[in-house]
Amino acid sequence: xxxxLLGTTLxxxxxxxxxxxxxxxxxxxxxxxxxxxxxxxxxxxxLDDPLLVQYGRYLFGVLFRGDFGETFNGQSVGQLIADSWTxxxxxxxxxxxxxLVVGMSLGVWAGLRRGGFAxxxxxxxxxxAIAIPSFVLAYSAQLVFGLKLGxxxxxxxxxxxxxxxxxxxxxxxxxxxxxxxxLTRTSLVExxxxxxxxxxxxxxxxxxxxxxxHTLRNSLIPVVTYLGTQIGYFMAGSIIVEGIFNLPGVGxxxxxxxxxxxGPTIVGIVTFLVxxxxxxxxxxxxxxxxxxxxxxxx
Amino acid sequence: MTxxxxxxxxxxxxxxxxxxxxxxxxxxxxxxxxxxxxxASLWRDAWGELRRRPTFWISMTIMLVMSAMAAFPGLFTxxxxxxxxxxxxxxxxxxxxxxxxxxxxxxGTDAHGCDYWAQVVHGTRAPIVIGFSVTAISLxxxxxxxxxxxxYGGRLDALISRITDVFFGLPLLLGALVVLTAFxxxxxxAVVLALGLFWWTSMTRLMRGQxxxxxxxDYVQAARMLGAGDVRxxxxxxxxxxIAPVFVFATLNVGVVIGSEATLDxxxxxxxxxxxxxxxxxxxxxxxxxxxxxxxxxxxxxxTATVLSFLLLGDxxxxxxxxxxx
Amino acid sequence: MxxxxxxxxxxxxxxxxxxxxxxxxxxxxVHAVNGLSYELRAxxxxxxxxxxxxxxxxxxxxxMGILDTPPxxxxxxxxxxxxxxxxxxxxxxxxxxxxxxIAMIFQDALSALNPVHRVGDQVAEMLRVHRGMSRSAARxxxxxxxxxxxxxxxxxxxxxxxxxxxxGMRQRVMIAMALALDPDVLIADEPTTALDVTVQAQIMxxxxxxxxxxxxxxxxxTHDLGVVADVADRxxxxxxxxxxxxxxxxxxxxxxxxxxxxxxxxxxxRVDRRSATLIPIPGAPPDLTAIxxxxxxxxRCPRARDRCATEVPPPRPVGNGGAAGDGGRRxxxxxxxxxxLGAG
Numbered sequence: 013x014x015x016x017l018l019g020t021t022l023x024x025x026x027x028x029x030x031x032x033x034x035x036x037x038x039x040x041x042x043x044x045x046x047x048x049x050x051x052x053x054x055x056x057x058x059l060d061d062p063l064l065v066q067y068g069r070y071l072f073g074v075l076f077r078g079d080f081g082e083t084f085n086g087q088s089v090g091q092l093i094a095d096s097w098t099x100x101x102x103x104x105x106x107x108x109x110x111x112l113v114v115g116m117s118l119g120v121w122a123g124l125r126r127g128g129f130a131x132x133x134x135x136x137x138x139x140x141a142i143a144i145p146s147f148v149l150a151y152s153a154q155l156v157f158g159l160k161l162g163x164x165x166x167x168x169x170x171x172x173x174x175x176x177x178x179x180x181x182x183x184x185x186x187x188x189x190x191x192x193x194x195l196t197r198t199s200l201v202e203x204x205x206x207x208x209x210x211x212x213x214x215x216x217x218x219x220x221x222x223x224x225x226h227t228l229r230n231s232l233i234p235v236v237t238y239l240g241t242q243i244g245y246f247m248a249g250s251i252i253v254e255g256i257f258n259l260p261g262v263g264x265x266x267x268x269x270x271x272x273x274x275g276p277t278i279v280g281i282v283t284f285l286v287x288x289x290x291x292x293x294x295x296x297x298x299x300x301x302x303x304x305x306x307x308x309x310x
Numbered sequence: 311m312t313x314x315x316x317x318x319x320x321x322x323x324x325x326x327x328x329x330x331x332x333x334x335x336x337x338x339x340x341x342x343x344x345x346x347x348x349x350a351s352l353w354r355d356a357w358g359e360l361r362r363r364p365t366f367w368i369s370m371t372i373m374l375v376m377s378a379m380a381a382f383p384g385l386f387t388x389x390x391x392x393x394x395x396x397x398x399x400x401x402x403x404x405x406x407x408x409x410x411x412x413x414x415x416x417x418g419t420d421a422h423g424c425d426y427w428a429q430v431v432h433g434t435r436a437p438i439v440i441g442f443s444v445t446a447i448s449l450x451x452x453x454x455x456x457x458x459x460x461x462y463g464g465r466l467d468a469l470i471s472r473i474t475d476v477f478f479g480l481p482l483l484l485g486a487l488v489v490l491t492a493f494x495x496x497x498x499x500a501v502v503l504a505l506g507l508f509w510w511t512s513m514t515r516l517m518r519g520q521x522x523x524x525x526x527x528d529y530v531q532a533a534r535m536l537g538a539g540d541v542r543x544x545x546x547x548x549x550x551x552x553i554a555p556v557f558v559f560a561t562l563n564v565g566v567v568i569g570s571e572a573t574l575d576x577x578x579x580x581x582x583x584x585x586x587x588x589x590x591x592x593x594x595x596x597x598x599x600x601x602x603x604x605x606x607x608x609x610x611x612x613x614t615a616t617v618l619s620f621l622l623l624g625d626x627x628x629x630x631x632x633x634x635x636x
Numbered sequence: 637m638x639x640x641x642x643x644x645x646x647x648x649x650x651x652x653x654x655x656x657x658x659x660x661x662x663x664x665x666v667h668a669v670n671g672l673s674y675e676l677r678a679x680x681x682x683x684x685x686x687x688x689x690x691x692x693x694x695x696x697x698x699x700m701g702i703l704d705t706p707p708x709x710x711x712x713x714x715x716x717x718x719x720x721x722x723x724x725x726x727x728x729x730x731x732x733x734x735x736x737x738i739a740m741i742f743q744d745a746l747s748a749l750n751p752v753h754r755v756g757d758q759v760a761e762m763l764r765v766h767r768g769m770s771r772s773a774a775r776x777x778x779x780x781x782x783x784x785x786x787x788x789x790x791x792x793x794x795x796x797x798x799x800x801x802x803x804g805m806r807q808r809v810m811i812a813m814a815l816a817l818d819p820d821v822l823i824a825d826e827p828t829t830a831l832d833v834t835v836q837a838q839i840m841x842x843x844x845x846x847x848x849x850x851x852x853x854x855x856x857x858t859h860d861l862g863v864v865a866d867v868a869d870r871x872x873x874x875x876x877x878x879x880x881x882x883x884x885x886x887x888x889x890x891x892x893x894x895x896x897x898x899x900x901x902x903x904x905x906r907v908d909r910r911s912a913t914l915i916p917i918p919g920a921p922p923d924l925t926a927i928x929x930x931x932x933x934x935x936r937c938p939r940a941r942d943r944c945a946t947e948v949p950p951p952r953p954v955g956n957g958g959a960a961g962d963g964g965r966r967x968x969x970x971x972x973x974x975x976x977l978g979a980g
Contacts (some may be wrong), residue, residue, distance in 0.1 A: 019476030029493045033466055113720055139625065143618035145569050147576050148592065148610040151599055159600065205704075207747035213702045215813070216735030225761075226750055233752075242472070250574065256596075270491045270579065282488060305797040306751055 018071070021283045025067045062304075069098040070279070080280035083269075089280030092265055095217060097284075099261035102173045103254065104246040106181030107188075112239060115189040116232070119196025126201055134197065138190030146249055150183045167258040180228055181258040184249045195238055199231040205231070235305050240296030243289060260300065327345040353554075359630035366626040372619035383431050391432035391586045395424035401602055417608050421594055429586060430608050436498060437616065441568040443502045447511035449560045453553060455510075456517025460552075461525060461544060470520070478511040482570055490579040501580050505567060513556055520552035528553075539584035558627060565620030572613050576623075588613045646674035648716075649853045650699070650738070655713035657691070657698050657877075660706065667922045668694040668708070670877035673951070676821065680852040681847060683864040683885070685900075686874035689921050692857045696823050699855075700740050701730050714894050717821070736766050739814035743826035745806035749798035755809045756782070756794025762816035765868075781812040785842060804835035808842070815846065822847070823855045828863060840867055861904050865889065873897050876922050876932035877950055882966045885934045893954050893967035893976045931970070942972055 054060055061069075073079035080089035101294035143247030157179055158166030164179040165171050174181075203209065206225055212226040258264075262281055269277035360366045379386055398424040402415060409416035410425070417426035459470040477485070485508040486501075493500050524530060530547045538547075574580030575589025576596075583590065588609040595605035657669035669691040676682045686692040697703045699715050701722065714721045717737060723728055742748040750758060752850060759781055760774035769777065775794070782790035785808040787933060796805055807827060814822055824843060828836035844867050847854045856868055864885065871888050873881040873896065881894035892898040899917040919936035922928055928935055934944035951968040969975060 014473050016475045016479045020479040023476060024480075024488055027488055106629075128583075135625070139618060139621050140614075143565070143569075143614045143621055144610070145572050145576075145592075145613060147573060147596075148614070151596065151606060152610075155600060155603070158422070207742060207744060208750040210702055211742065211748045211810075211813075212750070214700050214734060214740045215762055215765070216731045216733070217761070218731065221765065225753075229752055230750070249483075251483075252577065270487060278488060278491070282480075282484065286486065289479065289481075304752060305408070306799050 020046035020286050021071065021074075021279070022067055022097070022283050025070065025279050026063060074283060080284060081276040083274055083277045092261060092277065093284050094283060096260055096262050096265050099259050100167060100250050100254070100263060102177050103180055103184065103250055103259060103261060104243065106174060106177040107184035107246055107249075107294065108239070108242070110182055111189045111192050115192030116196050116235065118189075118193040119235070120200060120228065122193065122199030123197040123204070126197075131197070134193055138193045141186045142190040144295065146183060146187060147251050147252050147256065149186055150180070150253055153179055153183050154256065167256075169259055176259070180253045180259060183247060184253050185258075188246075188249075192235060192239065196231065196235050197233050200227060203227050203231040227235055228242070229303070233300065237296055240292050240299065243292035291298060324549055326604065341495070354565055356627070356630040360626055363626045363630070367372070367624045369619035371621040372615050376438060376616050376619075377596055379431050379434040383428075383435065386431045387425070387428040389425055389428035390424075391429070392424055393428065395419075395422045397423045399423040401598070401605075403602065403604055417606050418602075420591070420605060421598065426605070426608060429591060430588070430612055432586045433588045433591055433609060434612065436581055436585060437568045437571050437589070437613070439508045440498060440502055440505070440571045441564045443498075444505045444509055444567045444571075445560050445564050446633060447502065447506040448513055449557070451506075451510040452513035452556060452560075453549075454518050456556070457521050457544065457549065457552070459514075460518040460521025461540075461548065465616075467518070470514070472513050474511050477508055478515075480508055482508045482566075483573060487579055488568065490574060496580065496582045497585070498581065501571060501574060504574070505570060509567065513560055516559055517556045520555055524548050524551045531600065538622075558631075562624035562627065564618055565617040565624075568613070569617050637966040641665060645717075646647070647677075647719075649678045649718060650855075651714075651716040652699060653696070653714045653716065655695060655698060655715065656711045657694050657708060658711050659701065659708050664925050667927055668877055669698065669926060670927070672713075672877065672879055674872045674879060674882065674921070676852050676853040677856060679847065679851050680870065681844070681856055681868045683856045683858060683868035683871045684874060685747055685858060685861065685864060685871055687859055687921055689924065690874040691877035692874050693825050695741065695816040695877075696825055696855065696857055700738060700823065701734060702740075703802055710933075732766075735762055735819070736817040737819055738821040738823065739817070739819040740823040740825065741807070741814050741827050742808045744830050745810045746830075748810060749806060751798055753797075754795050755798060759794075759809070759813045762813060764883065778812075778816070781816055782809065784815070785809070785846075787812070802835075803831050804839060806829065807839050811846070815850070818850060819852065821853045821855065823857070825857045826859070827856075829858070829860070836863070836869070839930065843867065846908055861900065873900070876924065876927055878932065878968060879966075880933065880968045882964070884965070885966060891976055891978065892906065893965060894933075894969045894971045895939045895953070895975055896933050898975060899936075899938075931968075939969075941971075 037052075070081060073081065078090060080093060082088055083092065118134045118138070122131040125131050154166050157163045165176050169176045206227075207220060208230075209226055212222045217226070249260060251267050252263075253259070254261045254263040255267050262284070266278065266281045266285075269281065270273075349415075383391075396419075399419050401419055402419045402423075404416060404418040404426075405413040414425065415425050417430060420426050420429055455470050455474070459467040480488075482505065486504040489504040489507060490496065490500065493504065525548060530543060533543055533547050571580060572587070572589035572592065574585050576593045578593060581587050581590055591609040592606060592613075595602070595609070599606040638870065652672060652674050652777035655669055655672045656667075659666040659668055672686075672691065672695050674682065684692045684696070694708070695705070697708075698710050699722075703710070710723060711878040713723070715723050717733060722733060725733075745871075749755065753761075756775060756778045760771075763769040763777055779791045779794050782794055787793055787805060787808050793801075793805075797810070801809065811827075827843065828839050831839060840863060843854060843856075844932075846852070854867075856864065858864055868885050870884055871890075872879045873894065875896050881888065881892065881897045883893065888897060889901070890894075893899055896917070899915070901979070902915040903917060905914060917936055922932050922935070928945075930943075930945040930947055931937070931940070931949050934940040937944065948969070949968045949970045951966045952972070954965055954972045955965045967975070
């Protein structure tokens with residue numbers, strides 16, 4: 013985990029700061045910058061130090077002072093994240109709940125009626141949901157459910173959680189929900205064939221108990237793993253959806269920073285996202301052990 | 311296991327009560343080429359299974375049409391890309407929702423007055439070319455690194471695996487976004503590079519696992535004991551057997567790459583004008599789609615159909631290869 | 637064999653009558669069991685012997701009612717438990733027999749036990765579901781059951797998961813689970829195949845002891861002639877989904893009455909025939925989608941004649957060298973008497 017964190021952040025850092033464009037000049041935009049001001053800015057951001065020194069200084073700050081660096085206009089990136097992360101967290105939580113509840117339910121429904129109409133409907137529906145790009149879905153949802161039908165607010169967070177987050181949450185969840193439903197279905201169908209399910213039937217247990225106690229729990233182990241690793245993808249998805257629905261979250265900030273090539277902000281936010289991602293994977297590993305005793309003791 | 315006579319043709323496992331079959335199995339097991347023969351019949355069975363699936367033919371048809379559009383746009387439209395655009399004709403909605411109803415502009419015109427049908431047809435090439443190039447590059451990286459890591463193990467494996475982990479730590483879109491922001495050029499090549507940089511990781515892991523599995527198979531051990539060299543074992547025994555699942559995975563995920571490319575275009579970090587692509591058309595449509603929904607609908611339909619065809623093909627192939635899931 | 641439903645003390649506990657099971661995967665029909673009949677009495681051990689694909693496990697699963705439908709269908713026949721035809725019962729009533737009256741243990745206890753539940757809970761589940769026992773009472777009883785199958789420090793081990801047990805201990809857990817409700821019939825499907833030889837003997841000993849202790853009828857499904865000899869009272873030999881021979885163990889070993897049994901015995905090393913060479917049965921078991929007409933064994937049979945290729949030999953009583961009163965011995969061979977005499 014540590015080498016991954018180091019490698020990933022270094023990679024981004026090098027990429028952003030080794031780029032041919034000059035971040036200071038990019039910040040200044042069209043206006044010519046006085047030479048002295050330019051030099052002062054470069055010094056302020058240690059842009060003249062060797063790259064690895066810059067990176068080391070940066071990483072030290074992140075790890076020991078929780079300092080994600082500063083934006084070019086002096087705002088702390090940490091503060092930026094602190095101000096916006098709740099929006100992203102609420103969006104991710106909403107999407108995650110949709111994925112968990114709707115995705116798993118659809119998967120179980122299809123898996124229990126394998127080969128039937130429900131199965132075909134879920135497979136077909138999820139395939140389409142996966143195929144539609146999220147920004148197309150976002151605009152369509154905004155147009156239909158926001159503007160035309162007026163069921164949901166079209167943009168902003170004025171209505172608070174959950175109302176403002178329902179529609180964007182569904183859009184973020186849509187494609188992943190398809191994967192979750194399919195994974196649940198496949199896992200369930202595979203598990204139904206397991207020897208221990210046959211044993212449970214041979215024990216004379218009611219079908220409901222066979223399904224719930226002896227099939228579902230075993231089937232959900234890979235699904236939980238998958239749901240955990242999805243956190244990282246929510247972050248990427250949030251860039252688009254937060255932009256379209258105008259939610260002032262971390263993804264939105266990253267998007268703004270990308271537009272002006274604001275290196276420290278990009279690196280800061282991406283580092284933060286990678287940390288979340290790795291942390292989520294760690295939690296998944298622990299949860300895996302709880303669900304599957306074979307892992308716990310091995 | 312209890313016997314399930316679902317595959318009566320398979321030789322039963324050797325048992326004390328069935329010494330003849332035990333002998334027969336021993337003969338088959340002793341054949342060094344046994345693994346390859348079984349694989350060949352698996353693919354033959356899968357093909358027989360595929361042929362009977364309508365989803366397979368639907369997705370193949372979509373792919374063929376899209377490939378034809380990408381390769382020979384002239385077959386579908388008389389206009390070139392950004393050709394004969396007339397601003398006075400801008401944002402003209404199609405006369406009818408039925409594009410076959412006739413008229414000058416079956417799909418209407420875009421914000422610059424270009425024929426939207428021609429634009430959408432010409433928009434096919436970039437996503438298709440990028441989708442397949444990224445897949446080819448990633449496949450090359452994955453097969454090389456995966457084989458090296460799996461075959462040699464040890465420090466080389468540890469190094470390759472760590473590098474893979476690093477790139478795996480960045481989700482595809484997030485990574486490509488950062489790379490493209492840092493990159494001065496925004497042509498097809500830059501987008502291919504940015505996506506390819508993050509797309510090879512899963513395939514490399516898969517390839518490594520496959521190579522390790524095949525490396526320890528009996529027929530490879532046998533070849534090694536017969537004195538076959540490293541390269542020969544790799545090329546003749548390991549690669550042919552390990553590469554198939556990786557190749558299938560790569561092919562079926564071309565749709566994901568195409569979707570990601572469109573997203574990058576849409577976000578403004580991918581291809582730029584005067585390139586023509588569905589993603590760019592969708593980007594241009596975003597501000598005016600409330601009044602001109604067809605500008606959003608047509609490229610979205612083409613894009614979704616293309617991605618969908620790969621997904622459907624993926625489902626069909628997976629089911630055909632794994633009959634237990636039916 | 638007439639369906640015997642009278643309630644004399646010698647009445648069969650379990651009678652399988654003319655059972656047919658088919659698998660229909662995608663347009664094909666696999667004839668797995670084709671007119672199997674046998675009877676089991678209390679306290680008796682019946683061995684069902686056959687190769688893979690002979691239908692021995694499938695028939696046992698049909699008796700338990702745990703076949704997957706689709707693709708498996710019981711197309712004909714009856715399974716009478718104490719006179720009641722289980723196949724005619726609705727699922728809800730059938731379930732009351734499963735595990736409670738007829739229990740089953742499987743070959744691979746590692747995959748047959750649920751990996752995510754503690755073994756004590758898996759045993760206790762039987763008591764909680766069928767008997768409605770409280771959690772703690774069921775747990776206490778589960779420990780007793782684990783003790784009965786001689787698992788050391790059962791109370792502590794009840795909290796362990798299946799993967800923490802050795803193969804033999806896992807099979808003991810399976811047996812404890814099967815015995816939880818004092819079933820009248822225990823079906824053991826290759827219970828020792830996955831185990832080491834020394835452990836095999838222990839498990840077989842345990843099963844025999846429990847059978848005597850509890851007075852159960854035991855059906856032992858196996859492909860291993862050696863396992864059968866020590867424990868079984870009677871043997872049904874299956875081939876291509878049919879019973880080709882049924883006999884008391886001693887009789888069958890002494891003189892087979894079917895060429896297939898004869899072939900099986902000749903192909904296995906035996907201590908009492910040290911010098912004899914092993915003779916494999918030529919050919920392979922039949923394709924169950926296209927079973928040969930006539931006697932299914934005739935293509936491999938050294939004694940086959942023209943009649944065998946056209947006329948299906950029904951199982952019929954055969955005497956002990958022509959003499960009557962030979963413990964219900966049956967053979968499905970046109971020339972059973974010839975085989976018995978060892979001629980040819």
